[in-house]
Amino acid sequence: MKKITSLFLTAIICSMTLFVGCSSDSSSSAEPKPTASTDTTVKTTGNKIQINDSTLGEIWITELDGVPQNKLNNDNFTSDSTFKYYSENGKAASLEGIDISSYSGDVDWKKVKDSGVDFVIVRIGGRGYGDEGALYTDDRALEYIDGAHNAGLKVGGYFFSQAINTEEAVEEADYVKSILGDLKLEFPVAYDWEIIKDEDARTDNVSAAEATNCARAFCDRIIEHGYKTMLYSPSRELYFKYDLSRLADIDIWYCEYSNLPTFYYQFSMWQYSSTGKVDGIDADVDMNICFTGVADYD
Numbered sequence: 689m690k691k692i693t694s695l696f697l698t699a700i701i702c703s704m705t706l707f708v709g710c711s712s713d714s715s716s717s718a719e720p721k722p723t724a725s726t727d728t729t730v731k732t733t734g735n736k737i738q739i740n741d742s743t744l745g746e747i748w749i750t751e752l753d754g755v756p757q758n759k760l761n762n763d764n765f766t767s768d769s770t771f772k773y774y775s776e777n778g779k780a781a782s783l784e785g786i787d788i789s790s791y792s793g794d795v796d797w798k799k800v801k802d803s804g805v806d807f808v809i810v811r812i813g814g815r816g817y818g819d820e821g822a823l824y825t826d827d828r829a830l831e832y833i834d835g836a837h838n839a840g841l842k843v844g845g846y847f848f849s850q851a852i853n854t855e856e857a858v859e860e861a862d863y864v865k866s867i868l869g870d871l872k873l874e875f876p877v878a879y880d881w882e883i884i885k886d887e888d889a890r891t892d893n894v895s896a897a898e899a900t901n902c903a904r905a906f907c908d909r910i911i912e913h914g915y916k917t918m919l920y921s922p923s924r925e926l927y928f929k930y931d932l933s934r935l936a937d938i939d940i941w942y943c944e945y946s947n948l949p950t951f952y953y954q955f956s957m958w959q960y961s962s963t964g965k966v967d968g969i970d971a972d973v974d975m976n977i978c979f980t981g982v983a984d985y986d
Contacts, residue, residue, distance in 0.1 A: 799968030844875025
């Protein structure tokens, strides 16, 4: 999702044998082609499902028991030059938001609020690459949280993880708490763990079982610290790296840069672009929509 120190992550060509995160640091600013159809799934015999994923293409998955399905009606999405919106029965059923890190630079929070932004998710910190895997704090996290709150925005956070075991995942959650202290957040603290495909990345060889264990450990610990939590991920990790049946009680913040979402299971928030523009921020920002029908955030 984010830049790590001075490293800019480049887009990776998708294939079924590789895992890659949905990164807002892609070197390409081109938006994906529109989703061809709102009919994104075809159920076949038994529990086998065909998915027409905008990133992965046509794939097949085994339907998981106990994992809620996506009930959004893609015909209910609208958009303008800045945001996407969702409605149900003619009434607004979404909040519009952005997520940022220190790379976003100076922010005029009043202009951000006046532009129509309802919420902001701030990078709190992360873990670096390599054997050391040092923890770091986003040096503008607290400034951003304070500024957003003062402007009347709802605020959440995320942590860029490179955890390779549950001990590190818990350490990361505790580190988040040490940064936030007694700060209250209206939106969740998200666990952002990605397959990077970089020679120094720590996560690339982590097994699916251990990746799921790490997500479970981080999110459980964040809840212990008094915050809501969610799992940030693109479809590849969600389908092929995580066992969602073990994470079914955790909200999903889904990343797919497309005109319409194609993910089969329920998600509470959707990151749909990494090249958004809002008043008050000169840099590109990640654009998000939160579905009030499935998310219970104050």
